[in-house]
Amino acid sequence: MTLGSLLSYRGASTSRTDVVLAIVAFVGFVLVWDLMSRFNIVDPRFLPLPWKVVEALYRMFTEQNFLDDVWISVARVWGAFLLSVVIAVPMGVWMSNYRIVGALSEPIIDFIRYLPVPALVPLLIIWFGIGEGSKIAVLWMGTFFQLVLLIADDAKRVPREFVEIGYTLGARPRQITRDIVIRAMAPSTVDNLRITLGWCWTYLIIAEIVASRSGIGHYIWSMRRFVKTPEVMAGILTVGVIGLVTDQAIRLAHRRLFRYL
Amino acid sequence: MTAAVPQPTPFLSVDRVSKAFPGDEDRPPIEVIDDVSMDLAAGEFAVYLGPSGCGKTTLMRIVGGLETASSGAVYLEGTRVTGPDRKKGMVFQAYSSFPWLTVIENIRFGTRYRRDIGPREKEEVARHYLDLVGLADFAGYYVNRISGGMRQRVAIARTLAAGPDVLLMDEPFGALDAQTREFLQVQLLEISRLEKKTVIFVTHDVEEAVFLADRILMFSARPATVIEDIRVAEHIPGERALESKESEAFFHLRNHVRDLMRAQTRREEEIDIRGRSGA
Numbered sequence: 001m002t003l004g005s006l007l008s009y010r011g012a013s014t015s016r017t018d019v020v021l022a023i024v025a026f027v028g029f030v031l032v033w034d035l036m037s038r039f040n041i042v043d044p045r046f047l048p049l050p051w052k053v054v055e056a057l058y059r060m061f062t063e064q065n066f067l068d069d070v071w072i073s074v075a076r077v078w079g080a081f082l083l084s085v086v087i088a089v090p091m092g093v094w095m096s097n098y099r100i101v102g103a104l105s106e107p108i109i110d111f112i113r114y115l116p117v118p119a120l121v122p123l124l125i126i127w128f129g130i131g132e133g134s135k136i137a138v139l140w141m142g143t144f145f146q147l148v149l150l151i152a153d154d155a156k157r158v159p160r161e162f163v164e165i166g167y168t169l170g171a172r173p174r175q176i177t178r179d180i181v182i183r184a185m186a187p188s189t190v191d192n193l194r195i196t197l198g199w200c201w202t203y204l205i206i207a208e209i210v211a212s213r214s215g216i217g218h219y220i221w222s223m224r225r226f227v228k229t230p231e232v233m234a235g236i237l238t239v240g241v242i243g244l245v246t247d248q249a250i251r252l253a254h255r256r257l258f259r260y261l
Numbered sequence: 262m263t264a265a266v267p268q269p270t271p272f273l274s275v276d277r278v279s280k281a282f283p284g285d286e287d288r289p290p291i292e293v294i295d296d297v298s299m300d301l302a303a304g305e306f307a308v309y310l311g312p313s314g315c316g317k318t319t320l321m322r323i324v325g326g327l328e329t330a331s332s333g334a335v336y337l338e339g340t341r342v343t344g345p346d347r348k349k350g351m352v353f354q355a356y357s358s359f360p361w362l363t364v365i366e367n368i369r370f371g372t373r374y375r376r377d378i379g380p381r382e383k384e385e386v387a388r389h390y391l392d393l394v395g396l397a398d399f400a401g402y403y404v405n406r407i408s409g410g411m412r413q414r415v416a417i418a419r420t421l422a423a424g425p426d427v428l429l430m431d432e433p434f435g436a437l438d439a440q441t442r443e444f445l446q447v448q449l450l451e452i453s454r455l456e457k458k459t460v461i462f463v464t465h466d467v468e469e470a471v472f473l474a475d476r477i478l479m480f481s482a483r484p485a486t487v488i489e490d491i492r493v494a495e496h497i498p499g500e501r502a503l504e505s506k507e508s509e510a511f512f513h514l515r516n517h518v519r520d521l522m523r524a525q526t527r528r529e530e531e532i533d534i535r536g537r538s539g540a
Contacts, residue, residue, distance in 0.1 A: 161356035164327055169423045170347030170374035179373070183361050260360050260403035 048230045053237065056230035066219065070238060073208065073215040076132070077200045080139030084147050085193060092151025093185075097177060102152065113145040117203055121210050135207040135215075142203035143196050150192040154185040187258045194250040201243055270339040271300035272459060273324070273427060278333035279484075280319055291536070293319050295484035296333070301461070301476075306453055308470040309463045310522065311480030312529035318431055320485065321463050325349040325429045337426060347374065350425030352433045357416035358404045365391055365400040367415050371422030390418035393452060410441035417452065427459045434469070446472055447503055467519045471497075472506060479521050482528035489521060 005011040030050050037047045044052075060066035095102040120141055121134075128134035158181050166176035208217025220235035278297050284290035293316035301307050309317040322328040324335050326345040335342040337349070345351075358367045368391050372383035391397055394414040396407075404412050413433050420428060434442045446469060453460055464470055470477050471493065479489040496514040497505060505511050 159356040161353045162359065164345065164351060165353070165357075165359075165419075167327065167345035168325060168347070168349055168351040168420070168425075168429075169371055175374065179370075180359070183359070186361075258361070260405055 045227065046229060048233065052230040053233045056228070057234040057237065060219075060231065060234060066238075069214055069216050069219045070242070073204055073217065073239075074242065076135050076139065076207075076215065077197070077204050080136045081143060081197050081200050083136065084140055084144040084196070088144055088148040088151050089189070092148045092153075093155045093177060093181065095148070095152040096155035097173070097181075106149075106152075109145050109148060112141075113149065117142040118206055121206065125211055130211040134211060135204070138207040139200050139203045143200055146199070147192065147196045150196070151185075151189060154188045154192065155181055157188070158184040187254070187261060190250065190254050190257065194247060194254075197246065197250070198243060201239055205239065271336075272303040272305075272338060273301040274336040275299045275320070275324065276334050276336065278320065278323060278330045278335065280316065280323065280328070280331050281484075289536075292484040294323075294330075295486050297485065297487055298333075299478060299487060299490070301459060303459055304457045306450075306460045306462065306473060306475040308474035308477050309461060309480060310467065310470040310477055310518070311465065311485060312482055312522065312526040313465050314533065315480050315483050315525070315529055316485035317463050317480045320480075321429050321431060321461050324427070324461060325351055327351070347423045348426045350420035350423055350428050352413070352416045352420050352428070352430045354432045354435045357433070358412055358419065360403065360405050363401050363403055364396050364407065364411075364415050367404060368418045368422050371419035372424075375424060377424070386422050386424075390422045393421075393455070394418040394448070408441070410437050410445055413437070413445060414448070417449070421452075421456060421458070425458070427461065428453075430460065430462045432464055433462075435464070435466075442469070443503070449473065450501060465522075467515060467522050468506070471511060471515045471518055472501065477518060479518065480525070482525045483532050488525070491518070 006013060006017065033047070034050050036042050037044050037049045091101075091105075095105060117138060121138055124134045124137045124141070128137050162180050162184050163176055166180045171179065204215070205217040205220070208215040209221045212218040216235055216239055220232050223231035223235065275298055278294055279292075280294040281290055281292045297320060299307075309321060311317045319328060323330050324342065326335075326342045326349055342349070359370065362370060365387060369383070369387040371390075372378070372386050375383065378386065391400060394417055396411060396414055396418070399407055399411065404415055407415075416433070417428075434445050437445065450473060452458075462470075462473060474491075474493050477489070477491040477493060478487050479491065480486070481488045491514070493514065497508065497510040499505070
């Protein structure tokens with residue numbers, strides 16, 4: 001791999017050079033951060049040394065039971081996400097299979113989808129209180145309506161030919177859905193689930209900041225009050241790392257599940 | 262006066278079929294098929310030939326039960342066609358096999374919804390058609406990993422494995438290069454002789470039509486009517502083989518059909534242009 005092909009318009013690359021470049025970018029980023037803080041270009045109270053953030057992270061896990069916050073946040077995200085998925089997948093498929101379902105539900109879903117979720121938080125707290133219910137509700141509102149439309153779209157994009165092959169082999173509609181439509185849409189659906197899971201974290205932090213006594217969002221917000229910038233940054237970093245690891249895990253599963261692609 | 266001799270029920274009968282697609286605000290209604298009738302005998306290889314967009318595919322889809330006629334009806338072995346089923350097998354040009362299945366799994370899928378045979382026989386049927394299309398060495402390959410020609414062979418094998426009475430093929434070789442195409446044409450001829458299947462094959466390729474067909478049904482520009490019903494054996498005697506393409510008789514029939522096709526294609530283009538300009 002020469003530098004030339006990396007610089008040429010739409011040139012080729014290998015996964016190895018891509019990894020090397022990713023590491024270079026990351027190290028460069030941390031280095032710039034370190035220098036800005038070290039030489040007081042930005043006040044270290046606002047931008048602590050990277051090392052201070054790592055130190056804070058260590059303290060959080062060893063002295064402040066931060067792991068409990070992490071677990072509760074992960075549990076909220078996955079709980080709400082799975083609740084979205086088990087309703088959105090069948091419903092999305094249904095919407096594309098039967099025009100009546102699609103025509104009835106699409107306008108309402110589209111409307112709700114455009115409501116900003118943070119604006120719904122007060123309402124959801126009135127309805128569900130400040131327990132787990134309202135957090136799950138915020139996350140669910142933020143993901144379900146997006147997801148169901150994505151799923152309906154995946155199902156719609158299954159080539160008409162596949163469905164007709166099913167019919168001409170003697171399959172009934174239920175069998176076509178189960179044996180053909182679901183299988184054909186699976187790769188793009190798993191991609192959509194991965195992206196939607198990412199959004200869950202956005203809404204989680206909002207939910208935990210507004211009404212919570214636990215979780216990563218709550219921790220970040222309470223540290224802010226004491227201007228403990230390293231702790232705040234360490235909390236944010238944790239969310240990023242969890243997101244990155246989950247994303248990569250699902251990508252890996254995607255490659256394993258859909259070897260034929 | 263003698264009593265009329267009772268006619269045997271034709272194997273496949275298209276009885277005065279017309280089709281119009283309803284228009285909407287942007288498009289006027291389109292009449293695609295105008296009062297077409299034909300009878301096909303069992304085992305006959307019929308080619309629907311006509312300019313692109315003339316309605317020949319629509320007629321084939323009506324035969325397959327995937328589309329309904331605006332008027333008229335199709336009868337398969339005396340029974341009116343009301344919808345798609347296993348008896349009318351379909352091979353498409355694109356998306357003809359399932360990418361998430363391997364070659365053998367795709368062919369096996371053809372037997373999946375059969376209730377007339379048991380699991381043991383299903384496996385035998387699948388293996389039989391895998392061998393018939395010559396893909397035994399590729400049984401475990403995903404269909405994305407094999408060539409376009411092989412994919413079409415998978416589709417043919419899968420369709421036959423379902424045990425259809427009639428095989429409907431919608432320009433199945435349209436996306437293939439010339440050599441692959443010729444190879445598949447020869448293979449299809451052999452298969453149709455061995456399996457004695459009734460075939461309706463849609464194409465706009467004149468040479469392909471003359472080479473494959475027992476009967477060429479030449480369609481007019483839209484709305485489609487049958488303008489000539491050519492029984493190829495009357496023009497090209499003997500068994501069809503690749504060498505037939507070199508014969509004088511083949512040459513003559515091909516030229517004749519090509520002239521018909523040119524005239525209809527010109528008409529179709531005019532209709533198309535007029536349709537677009539909203540006249």
